[in-house]
Amino acid sequence: MAESALKRAVFTDRHVVIALLVAPILAIASWYAVGWLAGDLAESEVAESGQAYPLLERSGCRYEGGECRVSNGDFILTLTVGTMDNEGAIYIQSALPLESLLMGLRSSGDSPPLAAQRQTTNTRDWVFLAPGPIASDDALRIVAVARGAAYFGEVSLTFTEQRQY
Secondary structure (H helix, E strand, C coil): CHHHHHHHHHHHCHHHHHHHHHHHHHHHHHHHHHHHHHCCCCCCCCCCCCCEEECEECHHHHCCCCEEEEEECCEEEEEEEEEECCEEEEEEEECCCCCEEEEEEHHHCCCCCEECEECCCCCCEEEEECCCCCCCCCEEEEEEEECCEEEEEEEEHHHHCCCCC
8 A cells, every 4th residue: 555655646746747747858859969979070071182081891791791881971982802813812892993903912021002903994893813823811901092182991892702512
């Protein structure tokens, strides 16, 4: 009996009732306020000519499967594994036309990067022929130039592993 009287007393107190009504409204308002204050800008910054921007490795690069994407804003490179003339090759497809594309393996040490070759006259499709075998525990270093801006990054080659069934 005392318990129900206590419940009745709590829910009839005007302070408790007002708090129960206002708390969800404040929670929703604060959610949007934090998103507005600390969130991403509505318009992304445009890459400036002569500047360098890092490439971010997407989740597909960490798993076997043959495809990896790296990006920075609207600049996206899709890397896929293949062969050309019985050599290991990585095919690169760019969302933007590229002026040049340099690539190298981390295991190559201080040797200079190699220029990737265009597959066709299209400046969005490129191929990188590795100087040696492509090992899945190595990393690929990339420098791409598009619209005068340089994009650079290092990508794990785990995605080059072939699935065994």
